[in-house]
Amino acid sequence: MKRNIFNQYITASDFKGLFVSEMLWNNPTGATQLPEINIDNTTFHIEQIAERKGFQILHCHVEQIPSSAICKKIDHKIRKNAENYICIFILPETLHHLWIAPVKKVEKRNVVLIEYDSLDKAAFLFEKIESLSFSLDDNLTILDIIEKVQSAFLINSEKITKDFYAGFKKEHSNFAKFITGIDDHIDEKENKNKQWYASVMLNRLLFCYFIQKKEFLDGDVNYLRHKLEWTRDQEGEDRFFNKFYKGFLVNLFHDGLNTPKHNHEFEKIYGRIPYLNGGMFDVHQIEREYANLDIADEAFISLFDFFDKWHWHLDDRMTASGRDINPDVLGYIFE
Structure with a gap:
């Protein structure tokens, strides 16, 4: 299938046409409407739009894309009528869709998600379409189809963690190169305080990347990136002369995230910032000992470029992207 054809179906939310006309699934036989599912005061009307050997393709129009937790509850109820399925949730008149499919790994059933809200973000899904398609002479069993779908949706969480950690270690080494004011006469690799900081x-x-993705930093999911760009725009004589670290980040940590109340002047620059009473943003011992401590903007540009390659979630959702960072990964990195 050509990408432009795929885009046309996605734009029109015509998933029946996509699966039946292009991917050669079969039209459903018999009743297509599944029994209503009620979860947390929301009713889901789920309809079968295609099938192959009993494996069902379902869709459901929703007023709000369901969360990972809701999807697990839906799966628990839907399996009475559709043990093996892909269900596509559609936010009408938008390109915001969520595909979910149950997968089994070591006898445990999980629900894997693929979510997007633009054609660019749907590119990852396009890469999987061929593995979900058939030819006219295919004579596969239900077990073959289950294997095809699970291969497309299954992820390796251990590999994700290792891949992220490998990149994180490289960024750590790179970041240290841009720190100045901590025993600069000592070779960088031997400078334990610089490595510590x-x-x-x-x-x-x-940690901030997780909370910004939940809009806890002034409602901006790209808060740190946007503030880095803003401070660089403000540099110059009689302007916001300091760099990102000294001119913005230190105050965000110590006077923002580590302080219960913020005055109007603070909020004019930083916006609405939560108070996190956990010690992570206290003034650190190294910050007390090294008055000339500074970090060049380039350190943050590189680090944010790395972080932005990943998808950040505060829940334990699984997606087929292979780029998902959740609290389990966070805990591993902190260890």
């Missing part, structure tokens, strides 16, 4: 900063920023 690189860990302190990366752990803080790693």
Whole structure:
């Protein structure tokens, strides 16, 4: 299938046409409407739009894309009528769709998600379409079809963690190169305090990436990136002269995330910031001991480029992207 054809079906939310006309699934036989599913005061009307050897393709129009937790509850109820399925949730008049499919790994059933809200973000799904398609002479069993779908949706969480950690270690080494004012006469790799402070900063920023994706930092899911760009725009004589670290980030950590109340002047620059009473954003021992401590903007540009390659979630959702960072990964990195 050509990408432009795929895009046309996605734009029109015509998943019946996509599966039956292009991917050669069969039209459903018999009743297509599944029994209503009621979860947390929301009713889901799920309809079968295609099938192959009993494996069902379902869709459901929703007023709000369901969360990972809701999807697990839906799966628990839907399996009475559709043990093996792909269900596509559609937010009408938008490109916001969510595909879910149950997968089994070591006898445990999980629900894997693929979510997108633009054609660019749907590119990952397009890469999987061929493995979900058939030819006219295919004579596969239901077990063959289950294997095809699970191969497309299954992820390896251990590999994701190892891949992220490998990249994280490289960023740690790179970040330390841009730190100045900590025993600069000592070779960088032997400078234990500089390496220690690189860990302190990366752990803080790693945590901030999680909370910004939940819109806890002034409602902006790209808060750190946008503020880095803003401070660089403000540099110059009689302007926001300091760099991102000294001019913005230190105050965000110590006077924002580590302080219960913020005045109007603070909020004009930083926006609405939560108070996190956990010690992570206290003034650190190294920050007390090294008055000339500074970090060049380039350190943050590189680090944010790395972080932005991943998908950040505060729940334990599984997606087929292979790029998902959740609290389990966060805990591993902190260890």
